[in-house]
Amino acid sequence: xxxxxxxxxxxxxxxxxxxxxxxxxxxxxxxxxxxxxxxxxxxxxxxxxxxxxxxxxxxxxxxxxxxxxxxxxxxxxxxxxxxxxxxxxxxxxxxxxxxxxxxxxxxxxxxxxxxxxxxxxxxxxxxxxxxxxxxxxxxxxxxxxxxxxxxxxxxxxxxxxxxxxxxxxxxxxxxxxxxxxxxxxxxxxxxxxxxxxxxxxxxxxxxxxxxxxxxxxxxxxxxxxxxxxxxxxxxxxxxxxxxxxxxxxxxxxxxxxxxxxxxxxxxxxxxx
Numbered sequence: 174x175x176x177x178x179x180x181x182x183x184x185x186x187x188x189x190x191x192x193x194x195x196x197x198x199x200x201x202x203x204x205x206x207x208x209x210x211x212x213x214x215x216x217x218x219x220x221x222x223x224x225x226x227x228x229x230x231x232x233x234x235x236x237x238x239x240x241x242x243x244x245x246x247x248x249x250x251x252x253x254x255x256x257x258x259x260x261x262x263x264x265x266x267x268x269x270x271x272x273x274x275x276x277x278x279x280x281x282x283x284x285x286x287x288x289x290x291x292x293x294x295x296x297x298x299x300x301x302x303x304x305x306x307x308x309x310x311x312x313x314x315x316x317x318x319x320x321x322x323x324x325x326x327x328x329x330x331x332x333x334x335x336x337x338x339x340x341x342x343x344x345x346x347x348x349x350x351x352x353x354x355x356x357x358x359x360x361x362x363x364x365x366x367x368x369x370x371x372x373x374x375x376x377x378x379x380x381x382x383x384x385x386x387x388x389x390x391x392x393x394x395x396x397x398x399x400x401x402x403x404x405x406x407x408x409x410x411x412x413x414x415x416x417x418x419x420x421x422x423x424x425x426x427x428x429x430x431x432x433x434x435x436x437x438x439x440x441x442x443x444x445x
Contacts, residue, residue: 178323
């Protein structure tokens with residue numbers, strides 16, 4: 174029970190902690206105020222308790238697969254906001270002495286709103302899962318202390334990894350920090366598409382297929398490292414063709430938009 178609690182909470186905390194660390198670090202690199210973080214935390218905590226304590230109502234939606242569909246929708250909304258955030262953030266100029274972000278007020282507003290939505294929804298989803306797990310396993314009072322210790326250890330590991338990424342990004346020069354941060358967000362966002370597709374397969378909203386391969390003998394999803402990979406990159410030991418295809422699409426969409434935007438702005442600058 175102790176190890177299970179550590180792994181489950183680590184999986185839930187790690188993804189949100191990574192998003193936290195990268196977005197806070199990049200906000201500081203851009204010189205943004207961190208006031209958006211207060212609203213993210215407030216909305217996220219309220220959302221987690223509201224979602225968690227009304228999960229029975231949610232689960233009854235869509236012919237009994239409401240929880241899977243709702244979680245998939247949350248993941249896809251976060252993905253869309255991450256794509257918008259990455260697209261806007263690639264529009265910066267850099268020289269040896271400074272880094273400039275030619276953002277209009279509307280673009281700054283979109284960036285801040287996207288960060289608030291990303292973090293608040295991540296806390297809502299992961300927080301609700303933690304609440305549900307804690308309630309479900311502590312009905313037996315004999316498990317209470319063991320589960321609490323396991324949850325504390327798992328959360329501590331996840332937060333520590335998030336802090337490690339934060340200090341790593343802050344220790345780098347702005348240009349390199351932003352590049353690495355965007356790469357991390359790209360990897361996490363594609364993983365969210367993979368996770369959402371798996372949930373929709375479980376809900377029978379996407380067709381079930383035989384797996385393309387089975388890598389569980391090499392890396393089990395039940396192991397701590399497997400859970401880390403699941404949270405960070407959407408690792409699945411038995412992916413179907415649809416899941417693998419959507420995972421790749423999760424990479425292709427933001428990269429294509431960023432390249433198209435860069436070409437457009439380059440031509441626009443030359444014409445002016």
